[in-house]
Amino acid sequence: MQLGDLHLILDAIDEPVLLINTDRRIAHANAPAQTMFGESLRGGLVGQSFVRLVRNPDALKCVEQAFEEKARARADVQLLVPQTATYRLTAIYLDRENPVVAVTLKDVTPLLQAAQMRSDFVANVSHELRSPLTTMTGIIETLQGAARDDPQAQTRFLEIMQREAARMDRLIGDLLSLSRVESEERIRPTHQLDLIPVIAAVVATVRERPEGEDREFVFAPEFEECIVCGDADQLTQVFQNLLENACKYSKAGGKVTIHVEARKSAPRFTSAVWAVSVADEGEGIAEEHIPRLQERFYRIDSGRSRRVGGTGLGLAIVKHILNRHRGRLHIASAPGKGVCMTVLLPVPG
Numbered sequence: 512m513q514l515g516d517l518h519l520i521l522d523a524i525d526e527p528v529l530l531i532n533t534d535r536r537i538a539h540a541n542a543p544a545q546t547m548f549g550e551s552l553r554g555g556l557v558g559q560s561f562v563r564l565v566r567n568p569d570a571l572k573c574v575e576q577a578f579e580e581k582a583r584a585r586a587d588v589q590l591l592v593p594q595t596a597t598y599r600l601t602a603i604y605l606d607r608e609n610p611v612v613a614v615t616l617k618d619v620t621p622l623l624q625a626a627q628m629r630s631d632f633v634a635n636v637s638h639e640l641r642s643p644l645t646t647m648t649g650i651i652e653t654l655q656g657a658a659r660d661d662p663q664a665q666t667r668f669l670e671i672m673q674r675e676a677a678r679m680d681r682l683i684g685d686l687l688s689l690s691r692v693e694s695e696e697r698i699r700p701t702h703q704l705d706l707i708p709v710i711a712a713v714v715a716t717v718r719e720r721p722e723g724e725d726r727e728f729v730f731a732p733e734f735e736e737c738i739v740c741g742d743a744d745q746l747t748q749v750f751q752n753l754l755e756n757a758c759k760y761s762k763a764g765g766k767v768t769i770h771v772e773a774r775k776s777a778p779r780f781t782s783a784v785w786a787v788s789v790a791d792e793g794e795g796i797a798e799e800h801i802p803r804l805q806e807r808f809y810r811i812d813s814g815r816s817r818r819v820g821g822t823g824l825g826l827a828i829v830k831h832i833l834n835r836h837r838g839r840l841h842i843a844s845a846p847g848k849g850v851c852m853t854v855l856l857p858v859p860g
């Protein structure tokens with residue numbers, strides 16, 4: 512094969528590829544490699560020293576190994592160009608008479624992030640399940656020992672066990688919900704329904720719950736109906752989560768206002784949207800927490816969340832349900848001013 516042909520083939524590859532000579536200088540860089548490194552170098556890449564280009568000892572070691580062993584070497588390396596990212600670098604020894612090493616670079620940052628998220632999730636779930644279990648194991652030991660003949664202590668301990676068991680049950684329920692919603696996220700609901708009675712039913716339910724007892728709910732929609740393509744059970748779950756949060760994280764006696772609005776357009780939507788907001792009069796959320804609230808198990812104050820029966824999964828479930836409905840959740844708040852969570856759903860076309 513002519514060298515020119517080889518260059519043509521390399522240029523047709525989507526990922527950055529560099530050819531490196533025995534003097535460890537760049538012999539060729541395909542178009543993606545030029546885009547990747549190009550801005551940092553004037554006068555092109557060819558002839559530049561590989562070490563100076565990547566500035567990473569592991570990358571260099573990998574290339575040296577390929578030359579020495581006349582084989583393939585691989586390493587995951589952190590490169591700073593164009594931004595800091597982890598690349599899987601493969602160095603392949605190519606030509607016996609005129610030795611050259613081809614270096615391919617694949618950005619594996621998203622893969623690593625996904626793997627990290629999976630392992631964080633398992634660690635979080637285990638921790639959340641283990642703490643009520645530890646409490647219960649301790650109580651069982653006490654009931655068998657010190658509290659064996661103390662009916663008062665037994666009643667108290669059984670109440671705690673009941674609370675902890677209920678907490679595990681809620682967590683498992685939310686985990687199952689999350690996994691179900693995630694598995695059908697790609698299947699968009701096609702059935703049209705009216706959101707007004709869905710929200711009205713949620714208001715009626717939450718009003719009866721302990722957390723809703725001392726709250727005033729304001730829901731006076733200006734529209735006769737509010738049609739979306741949706742799954743009634745899942746949308747009920749969305750508003751239930753938002754209303755429960757509005758009650759649980761604000762002071763007793765506060766007002767919870769649900770407002771329905773039609774908007775001609777909204778960022779990241781190609782159609783008109785329904786905007787349903789749930790606003791409370793609580794202490795609000797500091798700005799730095801807002802981008803992370805929809806992550807699984809992200810809680811501003813986990814002690815408080817646990818005390819009010821939270822699992823830390825509510826808003827993650829809301830996010831996935833809204834993704835399935837091609838909608839999204841917008842969170843606005845300023846400390847001391849309460850929280851306003853707005854559900855945006857496309858108006859069916």
Ligand SMILES: Nc1ncnc2c1ncn2[C@@H]1O[C@H](COP(=O)(O)OP(=O)(O)O)[C@@H](O)[C@H]1O
Nearest residue numbers: 756757760810811816821822823824825826850
């Ligand atoms: N209306 C609200 N006011 C203040 N903080 C809120 C509100 N809604 C949610 N949060 C914060 O977001 C966190 C995550 O909410 P969520 O995912 O529903 O989990 P949880 O099970 O803890 O309620 C809560 O722990 C709380 O810190």
Ligand SMILES: [Mg+2]
Nearest residue numbers: 756821825826
């Ligand atoms: Mg919640």
